[in-house]
Amino acid sequence: MSTQPLLEKLQLGDLTLKNRIVMAPMTRSRADNPGNIPTELHATYYSQRASAGLLITEGSQVSKIAVGYINTPGIYSPEQVEGWEKTTSAVHENDGVIFIQLWHVGRMSHPDFHHGELPLSASALNPNEKSYTFEGFKETVTPKEMTLEEIKQTVLDFKNAAINAMDAGFDGVEIHSSNGYLFHQFFNGTSNVRTDQYGGTIENKARILFEVIDAIKEVMPENRIGLRLNPSLNGVFGMTMDEDTIPTFDYIIKRLNDYDLAYLHLSEPFTDVSKIPFAEKEIAKRYRPIYKGTIIINSSFDQEKGNKVIEEGHADAVAYAKLFISNPDLAERFEQNAPLADWDTDTFYTPGKKGYTDYPSLQPKELV
Numbered sequence: 001m002s003t004q005p006l007l008e009k010l011q012l013g014d015l016t017l018k019n020r021i022v023m024a025p026m027t028r029s030r031a032d033n034p035g036n037i038p039t040e041l042h043a044t045y046y047s048q049r050a051s052a053g054l055l056i057t058e059g060s061q062v063s064k065i066a067v068g069y070i071n072t073p074g075i076y077s078p079e080q081v082e083g084w085e086k087t088t089s090a091v092h093e094n095d096g097v098i099f100i101q102l103w104h105v106g107r108m109s110h111p112d113f114h115h116g117e118l119p120l121s122a123s124a125l126n127p128n129e130k131s132y133t134f135e136g137f138k139e140t141v142t143p144k145e146m147t148l149e150e151i152k153q154t155v156l157d158f159k160n161a162a163i164n165a166m167d168a169g170f171d172g173v174e175i176h177s178s179n180g181y182l183f184h185q186f187f188n189g190t191s192n193v194r195t196d197q198y199g200g201t202i203e204n205k206a207r208i209l210f211e212v213i214d215a216i217k218e219v220m221p222e223n224r225i226g227l228r229l230n231p232s233l234n235g236v237f238g239m240t241m242d243e244d245t246i247p248t249f250d251y252i253i254k255r256l257n258d259y260d261l262a263y264l265h266l267s268e269p270f271t272d273v274s275k276i277p278f279a280e281k282e283i284a285k286r287y288r289p290i291y292k293g294t295i296i297i298n299s300s301f302d303q304e305k306g307n308k309v310i311e312e313g314h315a316d317a318v319a320y321a322k323l324f325i326s327n328p329d330l331a332e333r334f335e336q337n338a339p340l341a342d343w344d345t346d347t348f349y350t351p352g353k354k355g356y357t358d359y360p361s362l363q364p365k366e367l368v
């Protein structure tokens, strides 16, 4: 019997995960075709990694306006649904479980993606970041503040994307409410200065997220819906924390207890926040006692730290990102305490197989 907590099964709603090793969502920009349709290559990539307890796909835009990067796949057209079916079938054939990450980048985009129209956000505030367009990096612009009608449409787009996700054979969805994208832009007082029911108070800033959860749960079981939060994100993806930031996440996470979600996926801070008085430095420790459901924790974990965080009871599962790029058989490698391969950052977002589906699994002779 294994002594590694990472290798124990985990009950996720009605799904039994074979281990607690989760592949974190990662944009890999291989949908380099006009319809942003996932291809056989995506199916190969994800099925190679199916020994993880749970795979979470790359962020997939829920509509045309939701996009902010080149060659990212969508989940709004029939052709994209058909494309994703190849991935879900291949993963299921390999006994894997796969959720799709539903994504709207909000202001982290550029007019080049929208025929010259402005990207949408909570408020007309430029994140002052760079956007990677077909012509290379460009400065972001001041987005357009969403009208109430556009907010309503966005909620519908997420609901529709959830329907498409089920049609494509996914086991569930992860709402991308993290990393400075649209919902995070609503949560944060430095990106949301609205004066209507979507701004001002903490309840108002969180409103759109709960409307999205409520809309999605009309079309799929609550226990197949996960969501991702990065409460202490600061200084990257256009996000600047303020004194209301952590209280906002406290409110959101407490309120998530009213739902029977598949999981809450949290990230430890991406940057050093030790000098920011109102930042939370230890996300899993703060939120474990508050959230009653399953917690997946992420960011900079290795095998040892992953086993430890579960052992100590601060999380139920651990999501690994970069390690999964270069170690398709990460679960087997952990099981065998085998060496890990390094990833090549040059091929994170480049088209084709290189750096995508050509990282080998360990050969039987290399396994003990």
Ligand SMILES: Cc1cc2nc3c(=O)[nH]c(=O)nc-3n(C[C@H](O)[C@H](O)[C@H](O)COP(=O)(O)O)c2cc1C
Residues within 6 Å of the ligand: 024, 025, 026, 027, 028, 057, 058, 059, 101, 176, 178, 179, 228, 267, 298, 299, 300, 301, 319, 320, 321, 322, 323, 348
């Ligand atoms: C190439 C790459 C693409 C990423 N794309 C996404 C994404 O689409 N959605 C998301 O929520 N996080 C994304 N992330 C963040 C990862 O999920 C993860 O939070 C981060 O890499 C830290 O985990 P790690 O230390 O295990 O790599 C991405 C990270 C990388 C390296």
